[in-house]
Amino acid sequence: MFDFLEPLFFALFALGIIGAGACVVVLRRITAQALLMALTFASMAGMFLLLGAETIALFQVLIYVGAITILILFGVMFTKQDDRPYGLFFQEQTPWAAALTLVIALPVAFLALSFKDPTTASAKGGDLIPLAASLFRDYTFPFEVASVLLLAALVGAIVLVKRDEQ
Amino acid sequence: MTVPLGAFIAVSAALFFIGAAGVLVRRNAVVILMCVELMLNASNLALVAFSRRAGELGAGNPLDQRGSVFVVFVFVVAAAEVAVGLAIILAAYRNRPTVNVDEIHDLKG
Numbered sequence: 001m002f003d004f005l006e007p008l009f010f011a012l013f014a015l016g017i018i019g020a021g022a023c024v025v026v027l028r029r030i031t032a033q034a035l036l037m038a039l040t041f042a043s044m045a046g047m048f049l050l051l052g053a054e055t056i057a058l059f060q061v062l063i064y065v066g067a068i069t070i071l072i073l074f075g076v077m078f079t080k081q082d083d084r085p086y087g088l089f090f091q092e093q094t095p096w097a098a099a100l101t102l103v104i105a106l107p108v109a110f111l112a113l114s115f116k117d118p119t120t121a122s123a124k125g126g127d128l129i130p131l132a133a134s135l136f137r138d139y140t141f142p143f144e145v146a147s148v149l150l151l152a153a154l155v156g157a158i159v160l161v162k163r164d165e166q
Numbered sequence: 167m168t169v170p171l172g173a174f175i176a177v178s179a180a181l182f183f184i185g186a187a188g189v190l191v192r193r194n195a196v197v198i199l200m201c202v203e204l205m206l207n208a209s210n211l212a213l214v215a216f217s218r219r220a221g222e223l224g225a226g227n228p229l230d231q232r233g234s235v236f237v238v239f240v241f242v243v244a245a246a247e248v249a250v251g252l253a254i255i256l257a258a259y260r261n262r263p264t265v266n267v268d269e270i271h272d273l274k275g
Contacts, residue, residue, distance in 0.1 A: 006168055006169055007169055010169045014173075014177045017180075018177065018180050018184070021180075021181050021184040021204050022184055024184075024188060024197070024200055024201065024204065025184055025185075025187055025191065025192065025201065030194070030196065030197070033200060037200045037203065040181070040207070041207060044207050044211060047174065047177070047211055047214075048214055050169065051174065051214050051215055051218045051219070052218050053217070053218055053234055055234070056214055056237055056238075059238065059241055060241075063241050063244075063245055064207065064241075064244075067245065068203060068244065068248050071249065071252060072199065072200060072203075074252070075196050075199070075255060075256070076196055078256055078259070079196065079255065079256070079263075080263060080264075081196075081265065082264075082266075105183070108179055109179070112172055112176040112179050113173075113176060114172065115170075115171045115175055127218075127231065127234065130231050131231045131235065131238075133231075134231040134232070134234075134235050135235050135238060139235050142239060146239055146243075149242060149243070149246055150242060150245070150246055153245070153246030153249050153250050154249070156250050156253065157249045157250055157252075157253040158253075160250070160253035160256070160257045161253045161256050161257060
């Protein structure tokens, strides 16, 4: 009865991802761009929900919509943003670029739409327990390496922005 | 009816191309960082789609989570990348108050 809901929500999220993503590239108001990037990330979380990966969707909201957007907004606030013309937009080689892009994009689109769904039903819902088992049992060492990477990034960011004090 | 796998992959490819175009075209370092995040997120969508829809083809296990585990590591790397990237932008901004990457060319010989 509610079979139409899944394609409907897919269309909604796809519109959010592609529309907001294109606006991030094209717009020239930096704060609006950052917030539209957050909208892209939120729509992506909806895509993950449609795919049945609830835990990944939760991480997406926490890390991307929350942390990374706030970090980018701080970066916007700490630097002076001035309006400048587009770097390479709308020059005379645009038709050639469009033709070349079409040549590359058509095979990619064909390839993307040629994937066939498996005949067996995919696992529905509840991916927290299998994900946790896989992450903490089979991939414990990469998990620990990831924590070291985060520590290195934390220390590196502080060292980079620390002012020299005589 | 369910949405086919190819539709998710098509959205992922479209977002990746949008992000790549932004990295190449824009001159604001912060906007370039945003576009890199968009590209990383597009790859995440492809990974999750293959993991959830086609995962049982590989290992024969319907609970195969390798794609999702990889996405978790991509999250970690993306968080580290944006933190260090913004730190580099701020450090460069302190030397020369601009975020326009065309004007930051001190290493040019």
